[in-house]
Amino acid sequence: MNYGEMKKQCPNIRQNLADCNCSYTSCEKTGLCCRCVAYHRQNRELPACFFPDDVEKGWDRSFRNFIDTWKDKV
Numbered sequence: 001m002n003y004g005e006m007k008k009q010c011p012n013i014r015q016n017l018a019d020c021n022c023s024y025t026s027c028e029k030t031g032l033c034c035r036c037v038a039y040h041r042q043n044r045e046l047p048a049c050f051f052p053d054d055v056e057k058g059w060d061r062s063f064r065n066f067i068d069t070w071k072d073k074v
Contacts, residue, residue: 003028006035022048023057 007013010032017031029035036047045061055069 003032003035006032020049021051021053021056024048024059 001009010016012033013031016033020030020033022030022036024030027036029039033047033049040047040061043061044063046063046066047061048056050066051061051069055065058065
């Protein structure tokens with residue numbers, strides 16, 4: 001099954017797309033959170049939605065960047 005078919009079958013696609021802040025506009029996984037998380041986990045990264053918009057735009061999805069971003073805010 002391709003990503004287009006998956007998006008048609010995803011019961012949460014509208015909410016997922018509304019919540020997604022990923023600035024990589026050509027990503028096929030946008031709105032398919034399960035695929036997005038699996039992809040980034042495989043690459044030892046976190047998805048865009050774990051970062052504030054201004055940090056996400058730098059496309060550094062590393063664990064280190066996540067920790068540095070949030071360490072003084074929690």
